[in-house]
Amino acid sequence: MRLIIAPAKQMRVDTDTLACADLPVFLDRTEVLKDYICSLSFEEQKRLWACNDKIAAENHERFARMDLQKHLTPALLAYDGIQYTYMAPSVFENEYFDYVQEHLRILSGFYGVLKPLDGVTPYRLEMQAKASVNSSKSLYEFWGDSLYHEVIPDDRTIINLASKEYSKCIEKYLQPQDRYITVVFGELVNDKVVTKGVYAKMARGEMVRYAAENQVQDPEELKAFGVSSYRFDPSRSTDTEYVFIRT
Numbered sequence: 516m517r518l519i520i521a522p523a524k525q526m527r528v529d530t531d532t533l534a535c536a537d538l539p540v541f542l543d544r545t546e547v548l549k550d551y552i553c554s555l556s557f558e559e560q561k562r563l564w565a566c567n568d569k570i571a572a573e574n575h576e577r578f579a580r581m582d583l584q585k586h587l588t589p590a591l592l593a594y595d596g597i598q599y600t601y602m603a604p605s606v607f608e609n610e611y612f613d614y615v616q617e618h619l620r621i622l623s624g625f626y627g628v629l630k631p632l633d634g635v636t637p638y639r640l641e642m643q644a645k646a647s648v649n650s651s652k653s654l655y656e657f658w659g660d661s662l663y664h665e666v667i668p669d670d671r672t673i674i675n676l677a678s679k680e681y682s683k684c685i686e687k688y689l690q691p692q693d694r695y696i697t698v699v700f701g702e703l704v705n706d707k708v709v710t711k712g713v714y715a716k717m718a719r720g721e722m723v724r725y726a727a728e729n730q731v732q733d734p735e736e737l738k739a740f741g742v743s744s745y746r747f748d749p750s751r752s753t754d755t756e757y758v759f760i761r762t
Contacts, residue, residue: 516732517668518723521681522623523596526637529588532605535634536616539590540665541627542583548625548640548657551648552578563646564639574639587634590621597713602720604631611727618731619723620666622681624654628665643680655684663688674698674734676719695755696734698722700745702761708751714761718745 539545552560560578561571591604607615612632621629624642629635640646642654651657662684666673671690675682675697682697689695700718701708721742731737737757738747745759752758 516618516670516672516674516734517666518619518674518726519666519677519682519685520598520619520621520719520723521677522621522629523594523599524639524641525595526593526635527588527595528586528637529592530586532592533589533612533632535587535589536632537630537634538584538587539626539629539633539635541661544657545583545626548646548648549578549581549583551646552640553581563644565641565644566639570639577637577639581636581638583636584634587636589632590626590629590635591615591619591631593635593637594621597716598720600720601717602723607724607727610730611724614727614730615723618726622662622666622677622684627658628662641680642684658684660688667693670694672696672734674737676722694734697756698737699756699758700761701758708758708760714743718743718759718761 552563555563557571557575560575561568564571564574591599615631619631621631622642623629624644625638625640626635644654646654646657648657666685671692672694673685673696675695686695699708699710700715701710722737722740725740725742726737729736740747740759744762746762748758748760
């Protein structure tokens with residue numbers, strides 16, 4: 516069983532808390548993306564990142580001095596979004612890191628696929644960014660089916676905790692023998708399940724932590740998740756979608 520999650524836009528550098536275990540598997544392709552971004556003018560970079568001048572300037576400098584093999588932070592500690600805050604990897608016990616290293620993968624527009632302890636450097640590049648790299652018209656085309664083949668485990672079971680922007684990189688290539696379960700965190704509004712972004716991000720991080728704490732090996736075990744007032748709703752769930760309702 517493997518869980519997939521999205522990255523976060525905000526990143527931090529932490530070279531002291533935990534040592535990196537390895538370099539990302541697609542680092543050669545990340546180098547291609549880095550060279551492409553560095554070849555763009557500041558205005559072109561700003562359009563690619565769809566951000567304001569301040570963020571564009573920060574990332575322009577990052578890419579200008581970027582070294583993909585030195586002064587790296589383990590990926591799980593590098594991302595600084597709501598999901599990662601509620602996952603709280605900085606206070607993981609050793610066996611939690613062992614679990615996520617085997618069972619968790621982070622999807623990334625820049626790195627492709629990351630194991631939690633892969634060494635990364637701060638960057639900005641969302642998967643939906645309009646990047647025409649080499650003969651590819653988008654990052655989805657650039658990465659193709661390589662991300663799917665990298666994340667699919669031996670038992671062919673994937674738990675999707677990623678946003679649509681990232682999960683579509685995997686869904687397009689699923690095979691009939693794969694078991695793919697999307698986890699939905701929502702609340703009832705007029706008897707309809709409505710997902711609210713902030714709460715969903717919090718819950719995704721907490722589910723990763725729950726899986727690590729309980730060493731979850733089977734999707735059925737995730738149904739017992741009950742953090743932040745969420746409860747599994749069997750009446751609204753299916754074999755391919757686990758729905759948790761916030762009460």
